[in-house]
Amino acid sequence: MSNRIKLLLLMILMAAPVMASWSMHLFKVxxxxxxxxxxxxxxELPPLAEWPLDWQADGRWWLVMAADQECAAVCDQQADKLWRIHRALGREAERVFRLRAGGDDALPGEVAEAWTGLPPEGVEPGKAWIVDPQGQVVLAYQADVEPGDIHRDLMRLLRINQDQGR
Incomplete structure (x- = not known):
């Protein structure tokens, strides 16, 4: 009799995690x-290749920010923030490039491309985006975002996608 009780307790012990996860899923608890x-x-932005810029995806990760003449102070702060984030990437920095869309002035290591038409809807000066090697916009950030948040997200994407952007 004690062997049957032991077997029954062992079966309950083995089934408990499955039953717990099923009930969590069923009752959303x-x-x-x-x-x-x-x-x-x-x-909801088009791929970067569809933006009115003289730019094409080249198999690299991009930190992109939008700029124009009216947002000089905010855009300069955002560009400096992205430059510092890029520097903080360490040895992963060679996989990421920076693009200033709609800007004339470029910081060292940054590519500045002037708009060849109207920017897409949702592209506002001071905002920043992470763009994958295929040119798809992956993450968007407001101008007041903490640099550490962008850095952590970018490092996570680079770690997950080791083979892309090399």
Whole structure:
């Protein structure tokens, strides 16, 4: 009799995690609602190749910011922030390039491209985006975002995608 009880207890012990996870899924209890990315994930923006810029995806990750003549102070602060983030990437910095869309002045190591038409809807001066090697906008950031948030998101993307952007 004691062998049967031991077997029954062992079966209950083995089935408990499956039953617990099934009940969590069914009743939506205890499921973490944690957000990993600090930026807006997959914003509704066209790929960078469709922006009115003389730019083409070249297999690299890009930190992109929009600029124009009216946002001189904010855009300069954002450009400096992205430059510092780029420097903080360390040895991964060679996989990421910076693009100032709609700007004339470029910081060292930054590419500045003037608009050849009207910017897409949702592209506002001072905002920043992370663009993948295929030219798709992955994450969007407001001008007041903390640099550490962009850095963590970018490092996570680079770590997950080791083979892209090399």
């Amino acid at each position: 205890g499921i973490p609602e944690q957000q990993t990315a600090k930026g807006d994930l997959l914003p």
